[in-house]
Amino acid sequence: MIPWLDRSLAFPPLSAALAEPDGLxxxxxxxxxPRLLSGYARGIFPWYSPDDPILWWSPSQRMVLQPGALKVSRSLDKVLRNKHYRVTTDQAFSRVMLCCAAPRDEQGGSWITDDMIAAYTRLHHAGHAHSFEVWMDGELAGGLYGVALGGMFYGESMFHxxxxxxxxxxxxxxxxxFGHGTGLIDCQMPTAHLQSLGAALLPRTPFIEQLQSLLPRRLPASVWDYDYHHEPSR
Incomplete structure (x- = not known):
């Protein structure tokens, strides 16, 4: 049996996480x-299906992106250089979450429930959850959102x-x-797509050690005022 959380913000020790399913x-x-911040500060995040209770996870390995590890393929570099686009932060947080929550392909639903959207919107208003938006021809074309704590950024979901x-x-x-002091980006679940961009698996213990060293770091408030317009050179 896994522990059932009460009103206290305390979590079980990470050593109590199950091996199967990994990290529960x-x-x-x-x-x-307060509970979300308490969890993220310990490397714990919520992830559950709409009909399940809230489940809290700390996987034995995390997919992370380290400074200097980002890989940009030739084809992606060409896209970055040749497309008209604009990138902003925190201009459409709720819309980004709603787009991330939309069913994809043959999926019947999403783990990003209405309760999750409401919770992370509150976290956004509290200054801890942020979005990156990509605009093309004046319309929202893609983006991602995540949670920032000190020098850590937890990527939650992205869409296009x-x-x-x-x-x-x-x-x-x-x-x-990375250019403004973030020391680690947590991508959570491993995928071939993230690996192609330079992310790699990191075991729980070194992940937590790195997390603890980064939590006291303070990024400048201006980091969330990003507004980049790209016009291809002729």
């Missing part, structure tokens, strides 16, 4: 701003409505955040 640590509790828009968002996010 606790259930219950709520999605209040036009080809390559999520890749543009990811590259700009990584370059911008």
């Amino acid at each position: 640590l606790a259930a219950g509790g709520d999605l209040s701003v 409505l036009r080809r390559d828009a999520s890749k543009i968002a990811f590259v700009h996010m990584a370059r911008h955040l």
